[in-house]
Amino acid sequence: MKLLYTIIVTLIMLFIITFSLINTDPVHLAYYNFIDVSVPAYMLIFISFGVGVIFAGFMGIVERFRLSREVTKSKKKIKELEKKVQIEKIQTPAVVEPKTDETAGKWNA
Numbered sequence: 032m033k034l035l036y037t038i039i040v041t042l043i044m045l046f047i048i049t050f051s052l053i054n055t056d057p058v059h060l061a062y063y064n065f066i067d068v069s070v071p072a073y074m075l076i077f078i079s080f081g082v083g084v085i086f087a088g089f090m091g092i093v094e095r096f097r098l099s100r101e102v103t104k105s106k107k108k109i110k111e112l113e114k115k116v117q118i119e120k121i122q123t124p125a126v127v128e129p130k131t132d133e134t135a136g137k138w139n140a
Contacts, residue, residue, distance in 0.1 A: 050076075
């Protein structure tokens with residue numbers, strides 16, 4: 032397993048290095064007067080990828096927090112309903128059927 036992991040990481044690094052060496056052409060970025068730079072194409076792609084990973088991670092954290100709150104609310108509701116059921120069990124008397132000669136021999140045989 033460790034060998035497979037090493038091979039995969041090596042291939043990914045090889046791809047990144049060769050991609051960077053091939054795509055060195057400068058790309059001019061301009062956004063009104065706010066941004067006016069020239070960066071290599073590979074740098075632009077890697078920065079975009081990195082921003083996407085960070086954004087997706089942030090959205091994952093937000094979703095996990097929301098689900099955690101929902102689970103907490105659900106557990107609280109379950110505890111309240113269990114207490115309600117316990118109270119109803121205590122308040123309602125159990126129904127006991129009297130044993131007769133017919134049923135005693137029939138069911139307990």
